[in-house]
Amino acid sequence: MVSVTVVGATGYMGSELLRILVKHPKVDKIVPTSRTHAGKPVSTFHRNLLNVFDDVFVDIDLAKIDTDVAFITAPPGEWFAELPQLLDRGVKTITMGGKFRIKDAQIDKEVYGGYENNDLLDERVYGLPELYRKEIKKARFITNPGCYATSVILGMSALKNLKGLDTQKVVVSSISGTSGAGSTLTEKMHHPEVSGNIRPYNTLFHRHTPEIESILNESFQDLKLSFIPIVGDYRRGIVSNITIFADNEPKDLMGTYKKFYQNEPFVRITSEIPEITNVVNSNYCDINSAYDPKKKRIITISALDNLLKGGSGQAVQNMNIMLGLAEKTGLDLVAGHP
Numbered sequence: 513m514v515s516v517t518v519v520g521a522t523g524y525m526g527s528e529l530l531r532i533l534v535k536h537p538k539v540d541k542i543v544p545t546s547r548t549h550a551g552k553p554v555s556t557f558h559r560n561l562l563n564v565f566d567d568v569f570v571d572i573d574l575a576k577i578d579t580d581v582a583f584i585t586a587p588p589g590e591w592f593a594e595l596p597q598l599l600d601r602g603v604k605t606i607t608m609g610g611k612f613r614i615k616d617a618q619i620d621k622e623v624y625g626g627y628e629n630n631d632l633l634d635e636r637v638y639g640l641p642e643l644y645r646k647e648i649k650k651a652r653f654i655t656n657p658g659c660y661a662t663s664v665i666l667g668m669s670a671l672k673n674l675k676g677l678d679t680q681k682v683v684v685s686s687i688s689g690t691s692g693a694g695s696t697l698t699e700k701m702h703h704p705e706v707s708g709n710i711r712p713y714n715t716l717f718h719r720h721t722p723e724i725e726s727i728l729n730e731s732f733q734d735l736k737l738s739f740i741p742i743v744g745d746y747r748r749g750i751v752s753n754i755t756i757f758a759d760n761e762p763k764d765l766m767g768t769y770k771k772f773y774q775n776e777p778f779v780r781i782t783s784e785i786p787e788i789t790n791v792v793n794s795n796y797c798d799i800n801s802a803y804d805p806k807k808k809r810i811i812t813i814s815a816l817d818n819l820l821k822g823g824s825g826q827a828v829q830n831m832n833i834m835l836g837l838a839e840k841t842g843l844d845l846v847a848g849h850p
C-alpha cells in the first residue's frame with residue numbers, strides 16, 4: 513500500500529487530489545497539509561468530502577514528510593530548497609506548479625524566477641505519460657505539466673512525423689474555466705467580473721507558451737506558437753483550438769491521430785468536435801482534427817478538464833506509473849451527461 517502527502521490541500525489541485533486519492537485502492541494513508549487550516553477537519557473545508565475523508569489538515573514542512581509520495585501544489589517558495597533532501601529520503605515527488613517544467617535554466621528563471629538548481633532541472637521528468645512514460649517509470653521527481661500545455665501538446669504531438677507543416681506559425685487559442693486561476697480570490701476573478709464575460713488575457717505572452725514550445729520542439733523543428741488564453745464564464749474545462757498551416761492535405765489525418773494514441777488510456781480521438789461537457793470530471797483528453805483544403809490548414813480541437821488531465825488526474829496517473837501500478841487505478845472517472 514502507498515502513503516501520500518498533499519502539500520497545499522486546501523487549493524483546487526489539492527481538493528481534486530484528495531477526491532481521487534481517498535478512493536484510490538492502493539492508497540492507505542493521506543497527509544493533507546495546510547498552513548491556514550491546520551487542525552481543522554478537511555471536510556469542514558472541502559464539504560464534498562464529509563463522511564468520506566474527515567482527517568484534519570496538518571502544517572508540516574517538507575523536512576518532515578516521510579510518505580512514499582508527495583504532491584506539492586504550493587507555489588514555488590523557500591520550500592523548493594528542501595526538495596533535494598526530500599528526494600534523497602526516497603519520497604517520490606510530483607510538483608504541480610510551473611517551476612522546472614521548462615528544462616532550459618535561463619528560461620525557467622526568466623519565467624518563474626527564484627530558486628536555481630541545475631541538478632533538479634536535469635533530473636526532473638516532464639510528467640506527460642503519452643510522451644515520457646518510460647522516463648516517468650524511473651523518475652523520482654516529476655514536474656506535472658500545465659493545463660493549457662497538456663491540451664496543446666496532446667493536440668499536436670501526433671503530427672510530429674508529417675511533412676510540410678508550417679511550424680513557424682502555429683496559432684492556438686484556448687478557453688479555460690475559472691478554476692484554472694486557483695482558489696485565491698482576486699478582483700478579476702470576482703463573480704460579477706467573470707459572470708457573463710469572456711476574457712482574453714496575457715495575449716502577448718503567457719508562461720505556458722515557452723513550456724509548450726520547449727516540449728514540442730523535441731518533436732518538431734523550431735516551432736513557434738502564437739498562443740492566446742481566454743477565461744470563460746464556467747468552472748472547469750479547457751478547449752484548445754489549434755491551427756497549423758500545411759500546403760498539402762495529410763494522408764488520413766484522423767488515422768494518424770488514432771495510431772499515435774492507440775494504446776493511450778486517457779486520449780480519445782473523436783469523430784465529433786470535442787466539447788468540455790464530455791471530459792469534465794474525467795481524466796480524458798478528447799481530440800479531433802480536420803484539414804481545410806481551401807485555407808490549407810489543419811484545425812485540431814482538444815478538450816480536457818484542467819483540474820484532472822490538466823492537473824491532479826494527470827499527477828495521479830504519473831504516481832501510478834512511478835509506482836508500477838496499473839495506470840488507470842483510481843482514475844476510472846467519466847463525465848456526466850447532461
Ligand SMILES: NC(=O)c1ccc[n+]([C@@H]2O[C@H](COP(=O)([O-])OP(=O)(O)OC[C@H]3O[C@@H](n4cnc5c(N)ncnc54)[C@H](OP(=O)(O)O)[C@@H]3O)[C@@H](O)[C@H]2O)c1
Nearest residue numbers: 520522523524525546547548586608609692694695818823
Ligand atoms: N487550477 C488549475 O487548473 C491548475 C492546473 C494545473 C496546474 N496548476 C498549478 O498547480 C498549482 C496549484 O494550483 P491551485 O489551483 O491548486 O492553486 P490554489 O488553489 O491557490 O492552491 C494552492 C495551495 O498552496 C498552499 N500554499 C500557498 N502558499 C504556500 C506556501 N508558501 N507553502 C505551503 N503551502 C502553500 C495553499 O494552502 P494553505 O494556504 O492552506 O497552506 C493553497 O491551498 C499552481 O502552481 C498552478 O499553476 C493549476
